[in-house]
Amino acid sequence: EVQLVESGGDLVKPGGSLRLSCAASGFTFSYAWMSWVRQAPGKGLEWVGRIKSKTDGGTADYAAPVKGRFTISRDDSKNTVYLQMNSLKTEDTAVYYCATPSHQMANWGQGTLVTVSS
């Protein structure tokens, strides 16, 4: 059974940093393209970015609002994908989900809440 478990959500001040983790199990993680999607309170879904498998280049793509501030990385030895968030803004407040695969997200974690507030 595919399982994705996010962690690392917290309350952080504007301008601060946070790293989210998503631990995966139940599938061959090293082959998977992994995505991050967020949802602000009471709002719709917003794609954040995705990382390809290392065999497919291992590169990441990002949505415009987070490009240059957020970085997605992966550690295939730990079956974990990360979302490093820097220069956080109040508008980054959201539940952050990891999901897989990339083009059509059939498997999702339960989400982790990030609150950016002074």
Place this chain on the structure above:
Amino acid sequence: DIQMTQSPSSLSASVGDRVTITCRASQSISTYLNWYQQKPGKAPNLLIYATSSLQSGVPSRFSGSGSVTDFTLTISSLQPEDFASYYCQQGYNTPFTFGGGTKVEVK
């Protein structure tokens, strides 16, 4: 970036009703269109992928159609567990944008 426009943003319906939600892309996305259902406090659930393919375990009352820029999700006979929000998403080009969502409420 490809913009996804969903309509309506909300609708009221009764159990047994046929419900149709539309999604329009700002440019051609071939058939790279997915539909998700989301219930309050839960992660989204993939219903339909590649425009018309039913995800495993999803009831057959859900169906999808369309191509190029215009797509439709149909629920043939609305069930009590179908009251939820629905989102389309294009998987053609990054950024993989979502529609704004449709909330299906009890009439």
